[in-house]
Amino acid sequence: MNLLLLLLLPSVAILLTLFVKNNTQAKWVSLLFSAAQLVFSLMLLFAFQTERASGNISMMLFEQQLNWFQSAGITFHIGIDGISVAMIILTALVVTAGVLVSWNIGYMTQEFLILLQLLGAGAYGFFISVDLFLIFFFLEVAVIPKYLLIGIWGSGKKEYSANKLAIMLMGASALILVGILGMYFHSGLKAFDLIRISQIKLPVETQIMFFPFLFIGFGVFTAIFPFYSWVPDGHSSAPTAGSMFLAGISMKLGGYGCLRVATYLMPEAASVYAPYIIALATIGIIYGAFATVMQTDLKYINAYSSVSHCGFVLLGIGMLTKTAITGAVMQMVSHGLMTALFFAVIGMIYERTHTRVVRQMGGLIKSMPFICTMLFLAGFTSLGLPGLSGFVAEMTIFMGSWQNPGAFYRISTIVACASIVVTAVYILRAMGRVAMGPLPAALSDEKHKSSLKDATWNERIAAIMLAAGIIVVGTAPFWLNNLVSPDAAIIFEQLISGN
Amino acid sequence: MNMNPFVCIPLLPFISFLLLGLFGRQLKPLAGIIATLLMAVSTALSLSVAYTYFFVSGKVEGIYQTLVPLQYKWLEFSPSLSIDMGILIDPISVMMLIVVTVVSLMVHLYSISYMKGEDRYASFFSYLGLFTFSMLALVLSSNIFQIYIFWELVGISSFLLIGFYYDRPSAVKASRKAFLVTRFADLGFLIGILILAFEAHTLDFRVLIERLTHPESEFLIHASTTTFLGASALTWGLVLVFMGGVGKSAMFPMHIWLPDAMEGPTPVSALIHAATMVVAGVYLVARLFPVFAISCPAALDLVMVIGVLSAILAALIACTQTDIKRVLAYSTMSQIGYMMFSLGVARWGMDSQNGFTASMFHLFTHAFFKALLFLAAGVIIHHVHSNEIKAMGGLRKLLPITHITFLVACLAIAGIPPLSGFFSKEEILLATYHFNVSVFLLALLTSGITAFYMFRLYFHIFWYSPTQQVSSKATHHEAEFVMLLALILLAGGAALSGFIPFSRFVSANGIPFNTSLHYDFSILPVASALTGTGFAFYLYKAKNLRPDRIAERIKHLYTLSYHKFYIDEFYTMVNHSIHRLIAYPSAWIDRQVVDGSVNMSGKAAKTASEGIREMQSGQVHQYVFWFIAGILILAVVVMYGMG
16 A cells, blocks of 8 residues: 555545535545555454464554655555555545535635645644654644635634634644654754664753643644644634534644653653643643533534543643543544534534524424434534544543552543533533424524435535434444554553653 | 344344434334334243243253353453453343343333334434343353443433434433433442452353352452442442432432433333333342342342332322322332342241342333333323323223223232232331331331322323313323223233242242241232222222312422422532532632633733843744743753763
């Protein structure tokens, strides 16, 4: 399998979109190429598992190494392990669904689709990179287009949100860059190669100094407390596909970076800082959940709940056990699928009711059964219903966290567990208001009634794809678990040998 | 044993769920029949496996075996901890299979007619399928995490069914309340599981029980010597697991959701909120009974106290409620209280385990007469179009069959021989008498009150004087055939199931034993029941002023009972305080502190750049450029300065 295809497919899509005659062609090109990415990512999964089954136990598979800036020690080194495969499939799913729900974007369609594909390319590149410089490069590719997406196609106070998001994420990138340069100079290798740096033992003082730069830098992407405030504004101002990508993929870039770069390269520092990570993650989980209770806008509800759910990713990483790390990765996949579905559904509801305020809605299940069923599905995933992906991910994290004896770890775990009750409060309240109860007067006049239609074909496909992902992970978790846990074990062993 | 029927029993309702959930619109007219047929097959299978287990192959050398014919590794946390989806067969799981499938089949049958004309007829049966599947998988669970999974799934089916009439705000609210209260309890359950799993290094029931009961087991020693806040880890684990049971079984103090859950369609109340789901808590304690009884009898004392408190409290409240379904809901709570304290008074060992058997016996008989009471109430509600007993009266001539079946159920629940409730209640009282006399006296009192409020209901509905409104509104007479069939079949169960020699099948350690009826002992319970019945007859046989006069005389107690001891109000207050003390401050910190400081730093940057005008172009990319440049300079300084 040639991993470069993952970068090639979006690039070709972008080029073709530049030259097509009209919007319809642009949409079909984009859809076709995203579908191709999805098919390719599934083939990748298959090839990966075949390779692993045949006994190939090297950390990265399908590696390629091309010289890039030889003099600066930068190589174009790519490869994948189980964790990246899971992330790549997630990205392909979200991008495809994103194209589908943007079918009626109506304004500068071509440019919109180009940016969406560019974001996808950035994410793929990020997940396959094994070189720190490449990782940074692709991270930036996956950030900058978001500024435009929100600024041009957004809603509400979009300029403010776009600025806030861009500046906070850029600040985070700057921290990451410092960390990466620290690795570059202090490893003594004058190279950015992740694998090579991981093989030498960095002095503990160096680790202690640079770990916070990398962890907080990536942590901002995954909404670490208290650097999360770009999330609510950014998510709620972005167009539907933008929110889906932002919450579904962008926040995962952070979690993946925390794990793959910060924790993997600096295991000793990770265990020194673990209590702080756990404390911040726990605060984020419970505080995010309580802040959500007070929200009235559907997008804000999902955005704040993302802060809470991504706290679980950080908690799993901070707990530093194999089970908890596996759980963190499963939570990334689960949250990616769930939140993309949630935002897709919110977009559909907004297009029909022209409001996102929960109090102004009611009884929508009658006129839009499919959309509301999907809303319920996303909500149930969020509150951790067994059979859906959120449950298995959260339980794996809880199980892994409880393996750490000691009152601090126990209390953090219990507080994190308690958030599932608060989650149920806000999810049930929102769903009860939106889907159930009587239809409010504002929506029952003739003009509105005609627009309250159920999902169209493109919306249905998008929702069903994401829902299928949620259900597959939720009912057959052994599949994702087997994919992820051997590679989580590699990171875990690095931690053991480091200490 | 062959595992195929055991897989098929829960799978058939699941097929019904999928089929009707996905193709509900196309299958709508046939939905009820399809679901009922699938359920009938499932019931037949469970009866046949029960026969095979109890009479053919279950007993080896005089002991009923615990078998696990199927186990599939579903999610592996670590080599020793994994969730295995499996099937565990022992006397109580087989007994529960019968209870769940039979009651579910009756409810399916009844609903074919009861739900006719509903918009979401197919969805209703689809949800029933989901519930039955989850409940069956719950009772068959071989792994403590598996039971938690299906525990949550029955919770969500209950949520969907309580909120079935989703355009009624009260139903939506009730469904949310039920889910949230039980969710809170499940938090305890989850943490309990984490503790037990950590101590026993396993999630498998059989291994867990063995490791935590064997006197020389190092796991047990560790679990009972590690202490936290004065109690051992084992005690914490068991008490927290029991907390899950308290929530699900609507025991005091987490019972507040059950009466509101009556907003759901009546067949749902019969199935979920009377006969099956609400006894899951009792089942959970019974499942872990060896650990409770051998290693931590103190936790069983808690079970007993909670049980007896719930029993008497609910009985007192039931005396003054006027909504027929709410009276039945409180009586359910009271009867489950019986089952709970019966478990609580049992101990390990041949001569002290009667409470365990009695509890399971009562669970079994209660399922029949309580489902029957609800289904009969459904007929009555359809007839008078109201839940209020004030709107009913003199219905015995209009609904003769419903009247007889309701009477059978009332006699059974009151514990009047020879109906089923008499036998199971007598066993419970006997076991309690041997354990603790003051609990026995409370139980005896509750039994008298039970007879009183049930017959208050009965006389109010079927005797009393009919109101004018009712007779004009009542358009049709007796219910349709399928509904009556369900009532009659259940009445058969309620009347006869007491004659089953239960102790020969179900016991804590699998060894059958014999019990005989103690005629001299049963005088007291029967006298208590008859007193309650007689009192109800005296007050409610016909319209008179006596009830009002008595209410006036015990005004304080009456008001307390009428307002359900103000427990709901207390929770509302707690809920508001949580909002005021945590949620509002969180939102405030979010807006003012976190977001405020971000905006503030933005403003500060702007003010600073006023000073250096050349650099200020108002374009974000330049700010970003300077931001990065600054950090880079800082980085270089740090690295070379230190290195």
